[in-house]
Amino acid sequence: MPCEGCMERDNKSTEVTMEFLLLGFSELLCLRILLFLIIFVVHLVTVAGNVMIIVAVVMEPSRPPMLFFLCQLSLIELCYTLVIVPKALLSLAVVGSSTISFLGCAAQMLLFVALGGAECLLLLAMSYDRYMAICQPLHYGAVMSKGLCLRLAVASCLGGCAVALGLTVAVFRLPFCQPLCINHYFCDVSALLHLACTQSYSPQLPLLAACLLLLLLPFLLILTSYGCIAAVLVRAPSSVRRGKAFSTCASHLSITLLHYGCATFMYIRPKSSYSPARDKMVSLVYTSITPLLYSLIYGLRNKEMRRVLRKMLRRRKVAQLH
Secondary structure, eight states: OOOSEEEOOOHHHHTTTOEEEEOTTTTOGGGHHHHHHHHHHHHHHHHHHHHHHHHHHHHOSSOOHHHHHHHHHHHHHHHHHHHHHHHHHHHHHSSSOEEEEHHHHHHHHHHHHHHHHHHHHHHHHHHHHHHHHHHOHHHHHHHSOHHHHHHHHHHHHHHHHHHHHHHHHHHHTSOEEESOEESSSSOOHHHHHHHBSOSSSTTHHHHHHHHIIIIIHHHHHHHHHHHHHHHHHHHOSOHHHHHHHHHHHHHHHHHHHHHHHHHHHHHSSOGGGOOHHHHHHHHHIIIIIHHHHHHHHHHHTOHHHHHHHHHHHHHHHHHHHO
16 A cells, blocks of 8 residues: 655755654553563573573683584674664653664664574574584584684674665665654564555565575575485484484574574565564564573573583682682
């Protein structure tokens, strides 16, 4: 449907003064306090869990590649929640809609997409690490060197930033409908595209390209690596080896399915199926609940991570005794 009032803006003269209204959870007035408390507690636990994982890995002198990638993943999740959740808490704490400037909205969307994209590519790098460890164990130490791990980590961040920058520029060059009300608690891509004054599907193309580069292709490569792992494990003579390999892959596979599942549901769909209420609930799970689950899954289920955490706690007890 065409919008009633479209604003053809002069980018040079109005970007600085232009503001959006974030409606947030305005339709859930009776649940504002409960939602605030739930999100606030989950946010604190998520931040504490990710900080603990980062500190534990940094204090570990011998860091295998999986722990190195896990440290970067926790750092991404920490930044991810800090970009989105404080604004969501503000929209719940303050009665009425909260405003965000044009540049602030663009910066929030850029960081959100960049961090999410970096996580997608990092999960791909972690699947390659699992492939090398299980399918090419004799070459694992030589191939997965510190230099390669660092290059993969940097490439993940740069790839996510490059795609995010292109998508953000494409979205914020669009004319937006008046009033400038975003029916969301942060500057989400789908909500902004729904606000655009256009009847064509051309504004959807940058989002589809970003989904192809950050979601579909990495996910297909991850599935390919796990297909190779499954083929090797089926031929493995020892059930002990199969069980050990499965335990090392279970945490990564769980996080991959959570991350890609939520992101695919949110962004790979036609514009006509856009539902603000549903999108806000899914985004709330994606930005608040899944980061908490990531730290719990890797903190409690990963054997190497549990070993590192136990060593950190023992060192802390010894330091307290002295």
